[in-house]
Amino acid sequence: MKRIIAIAFLASVMGAAVSSAAAQSTSKVTIPFAFRVGSTLMPAGAYRVQSTNARWLCLYNEDRHQSASAQATTTSGSSAPAKKLIFNRYGERYFLSAILDVSGESEKTFGPSKLERTIRAEEASLSNEGRVLLALK
Secondary structure (H helix, E strand, C coil), rough: CCCHHHHHHHHHHHHHHHHHHCEEEEEEEECCCCCEECEEEECCCEEEECCCCEEEEEEECCCCCCCEEEEECCCCCCCCCCEEEEEEEECCEEEEEEECCCCCCCCEECCCHHHHHHHHHHHHHHHCCCCCCCCCC
């Protein structure tokens, strides 16, 4: 009886591990610039992008063995592998904003960090101080 229970337990653990591995999707990308994931600064380089579930994303820099993770604020529920990363750019600063799946729909969207909101406000104030040209008649 104990042997049957042990076999059943082992089978359920293995089944859970297989379904967990199947839920993960991994893609590779080379990012030619330094960027931020939330508040974490990541260097340029080759990355492995892994969606661990519908709400979490992990980026692993294969050159420097550095990783960062982020929680999505919205998802489409797609389990397709990520195909495009979208970054917000402010001057020479880049922030991870969203990931698109194969269909081009937003799979994961990441809210701006405190630093990104500050930089965005600074950029907006600078662009509002530009020149205004009026045509004379």
